[in-house]
Amino acid sequence: MERVLTRNIANDPKPINIIAYEANEGYQGLKKAIAELSPEDCESIVKDSKLRGRGGAGFPTGMKWSFVPKGDACSPGHKYLVCNADEMEPGTFKDRLLMEFDPHQLIEGMILSAYTLGADIAYIFIRGEYVVSIQRLRNAIVECYEKNYLGKNILGSGFSLEMYVHPSAGRYICGEETALINALEGKRANPRAKPPFPQVSGLWGRPTIVNNVETLCNITHIIHRGADWFQTLGRGEDSGTKLFGVSGKVNNPGCWELPMGTPVREIIEDCAGGMQPGLELKGFLPGGGSTDFLTNDHLDLAMDYNVIGAAGSRMGTGTMIILDDQTCPVGMVLNLIRFFAQESCGFCTPCRDGLPWTRQVLEDIYNGRGQKEDLETLAYQVRYIGGIGNTHCALAPGAMEPLQSALKYFYSDFEKLIEGSGSHKLIGARG
């Protein structure tokens, strides 16, 4: 398979500078766009590529971009491009790799995206803990200014772009795109009501596009090599490649670039080396902590957005978390709910008050104080907190996804703990 996003990231990766990046076709896409393609051409290419956003929701990137007012339709003033590098979804570890080891790929994708959208200011909103990425991105940006890939009148094109790295002060909700915009404005990161959508009125009330790191890295290659080429990369219905990851008790946890549509089994067995000795696979979250569990019955599914969606879960970030047969599913869900309860921004009642209540019920069950009625309570909470439209943003429904599917697939583990015959204290996740 052709490596695209990781072509500069070897198995034992070293960070690369602009010279090494350019030696491997780097900034060819930018030069091509400036010489041959109008912003409208670029937008059509991105639309035709059928690229879907890699931040979790899989929204078609070309369509998202089409909502940004352009040319005369846009009132005078700044337009913003924001790279979402917050990566705080539990179990997700792909954007870090792209930024630490090939920062120029992301920056080139951002310059091309800004050119397409007519944005003149770009931010990389990155979690503060990613100190290595922050440093390497900043160095790479300096290199780009020296080459006039950034700054005024880029390569004589008349297009200008300023780019800044903006470390977050830390909170999961900052990854939600409208909350992120509030954080960039120096406020509390409560999500905003939509409409107006950020594409029309985002940062400082101006048109703003927020895209994930991996999405923007793809733009680099789509513009350089075209929409048709990009579509040939996928094995199933979605186009392109994807960084897939596996964590949990497998032999070889890690992150790999594979075609979209690669079956789950290949990722877990061939790349991650299967389960550690003595352990069996019991379930997995396909794409981070806010996706529904799938089980052994789903190993032959293709990692495509619609396929995983039809099975009752979400592709999410494509980084799977494996539940083995010696780890307590109730404990795993409790760990996730604790996280979501803590990271709730506090704006709406079902999330602010409901999630700690769910946590309490799960804690009781996990610690052997559960009652039969608790299972009904959990089902009620799933409906109430997880109901679309009951909360202001997707954090609360996302929090309910692992719980609702655990109740579906691992109901007997909940029951056993309530009846007092559960044994997680002996063989739980303690080591």
Place this chain on the structure above:
Amino acid sequence: MKGSVILTDIDSFLSEEELQAIDAELEHVPYKSGAAIDALKIVQSQRGWISDESLAAIARHLEMSIDELEGIATFYNLIYRRPVGERVILFCDSVSCWICGCEKAKEKVSDVLKIGYGETTTDKKYTLLPVPCLGACDRAPVMMVGDELITNLDDAKIEATFNRASSREDC
């Protein structure tokens, strides 16, 4: 307490260096409160944490109410409203690390340093805080000590980390 800090010399509380850094941020924002988080980070990078006095002085400089700035300061994980040690340990307690035994590793850290979450060692070198997923789940369990990411934690590695750190500082 909050909102009632009385500073007689509030105008000279922030150093020249801090003021310059904050004013540089103001150039990127249409109104002063837009630099609130940046200002908190700047002052924290100088003083280690945000005291009530710092909060009041920043609020005054940015023409915000103290309460409004407090609402922002307390919202974010990496703004510290209490003193922290020289190095903050950000210990991942999220799902993949949990599966891979972070609770045991955390007990080991607590044993070695004699502190729990939210506490600082008596020599003021370390503060231990839980943090959501550090994006290194394939190398779980993990923690950050200051700027350094330490992966695949086990007893030996934890001991080595803190023994090495203390011997380095002794010499």
